[in-house]
Amino acid sequence: MAFKKFIIRSYEGHSDRAKVEDLERRCKVGPSESVLYTMGDPICRIRNSPMYIMLVAEMENELVGVIQGLIKMVTVHSHPNNMAKVGYVLGLRVSPHSRRKGIGSSLVRRLEEWFTSNGVEYAYMATEKENHASTNLFMEKFCYTKFRTPTILINPVNHHQFQISPDIEIAMVKVEEAESLYRRFMGSTEFFPSDIENILRNKLNLGTWVASFRGDGDFGLDGKVPNNWAMVSVWNCGEIFKLKLGKAPLSCMLFTKSWSLIGRMLPCMKLRTLPNFFSPFGFFFMYGVYQEGPFSGKLVRALCEFVHNMACGSAQCKIVVTEIGGRDDLIHHIPHWKLLSCQDLWCIKALNSEGSNKFGELSNTQPPRTLFVDPREV
Numbered sequence: 001m002a003f004k005k006f007i008i009r010s011y012e013g014h015s016d017r018a019k020v021e022d023l024e025r026r027c028k029v030g031p032s033e034s035v036l037y038t039m040g041d042p043i044c045r046i047r048n049s050p051m052y053i054m055l056v057a058e059m060e061n062e063l064v065g066v067i068q069g070l071i072k073m074v075t076v077h078s079h080p081n082n083m084a085k086v087g088y089v090l091g092l093r094v095s096p097h098s099r100r101k102g103i104g105s106s107l108v109r110r111l112e113e114w115f116t117s118n119g120v121e122y123a124y125m126a127t128e129k130e131n132h133a134s135t136n137l138f139m140e141k142f143c144y145t146k147f148r149t150p151t152i153l154i155n156p157v158n159h160h161q162f163q164i165s166p167d168i169e170i171a172m173v174k175v176e177e178a179e180s181l182y183r184r185f186m187g188s189t190e191f192f193p194s195d196i197e198n199i200l201r202n203k204l205n206l207g208t209w210v211a212s213f214r215g216d217g218d219f220g221l222d223g224k225v226p227n228n229w230a231m232v233s234v235w236n237c238g239e240i241f242k243l244k245l246g247k248a249p250l251s252c253m254l255f256t257k258s259w260s261l262i263g264r265m266l267p268c269m270k271l272r273t274l275p276n277f278f279s280p281f282g283f284f285f286m287y288g289v290y291q292e293g294p295f296s297g298k299l300v301r302a303l304c305e306f307v308h309n310m311a312c313g314s315a316q317c318k319i320v321v322t323e324i325g326g327r328d329d330l331i332h333h334i335p336h337w338k339l340l341s342c343q344d345l346w347c348i349k350a351l352n353s354e355g356s357n358k359f360g361e362l363s364n365t366q367p368p369r370t371l372f373v374d375p376r377e378v
């Protein structure tokens with residue numbers, strides 16, 4: 001069967017904005033059938049990165065596909081100087097009635113060409129494991145390989161404030177201090193971005209907080225840190241886009257039903273309820289979570305409770321989300337609902353010879369425990 005011709009070109013804000021937003025709304029992503037609402041700025045997810053592009057596919061004056069990409073330098077252990085130029089692929093959408101005509105593949109191919117012309121060594125993407133259209137396209141057609149399986153932890157926000165132990169001190173740190181702490185303690189974490197200062201200075205960044213036990217040492221000007229301490233930064237995703245789920249997992253629906261029944265029968269228990277995910281909602285993303293010291297798990301939990309209390313003050317924020325390395329011990333200290341949390345699948349591909357030489361080491365080695373998940377890629 002002959003397919004109609006389509007062209008791939010760069011996104012043009014003034015003429016494409018409404019069409020891209022309309023396409024985004026018509027494309028349900030993955031088994032949860034989630035839909036993203038970008039609130040008038042379709043490139044809001046990439047515009048905070050050092051280099052970015054959005055490409056669109058057009059067929060007979062109709063916008064039928066879109067893809068976004070960004071380029072940055074990150075820490076990669078197998079690399080000679082521990083840094084590599086990587087390209088992240090995101091936001092691939094093809095209009096439901098134009099699928100299986102090669103449009104998705106053409107968009108990926110053109111984005112990879114842009115990466116290559118800009119010296120990118122590795123391209124990578126993240127998807128839900130059960131999104132077969134996406135995994136087939138990237139892994140079978142474009143030879144991406146499974147790289148990491150970070151865990152997405154989700155905690156619903158309800159309007160009950162946590163009491164933080166008076167033994168714990170939580171303080172906001174200035175951007176310069178946050179940058180210095182991140183470079184010193186997380187600079188060698190896999191995928192740590194070399195332009196961390198841009199993230200910390202961004203208007204979506206609500207701040208960085210450190211926690212320590214009173215009397216357990218201070219953060220000194222000489223770089224001294226307490227015996228036990230923890231750190232977190234918060235990014236307000238809801239400011240630029242909202243999410244809506246089309247389908248919740250069956251287990252989640254059953255749980256919600258029985259939970260609200262118990263709540264009605266026993267109101268004295270003040271049960272935490274699940275937010276309504278079927279109308280657009282915003283969320284806070286906790287990133288750069290770090291802990292040091294044998295008792296620092298308690299401090300991580302206190303920071304998470306602090307962030308939850310902060311989220312209670314935002315009408316649109318229904319969940320607090322974190323993403324951590326698949327083997328990260330932080331999972332024991334970050335409050336989350338197992339029912340809502342899931343595994344992400346990151347796939348990677350070497351784009352040039354330098355990347356190829358080191359590729360085996362990168363993709364075959366045991367993944368490090370920790371992973372830096374850039375809030376700009378959520």
Ligand SMILES: CC(C)(COP(=O)(O)OP(=O)(O)OC[C@H]1O[C@@H](n2cnc3c(N)ncnc32)[C@H](O)[C@@H]1OP(=O)(O)O)[C@@H](O)C(=O)NCCC(=O)NCCS
Binds near residue numbers: 134136
């Ligand atoms: C994923 C998506 C972009 C694919 O676009 P497309 O234009 O249909 O892709 P192509 O026609 O280029 O297909 C390329 C290959 O991908 C795989 N593929 C595409 N759709 C598939 C599906 N529904 N089931 C299984 N494999 C599929 C096939 O291997 C296909 O090759 P083939 O047609 O030779 O068998 C499209 O289905 C979509 O927009 N889905 C919703 C949004 C989404 O999930 N985006 C990915 C987020 S990471």
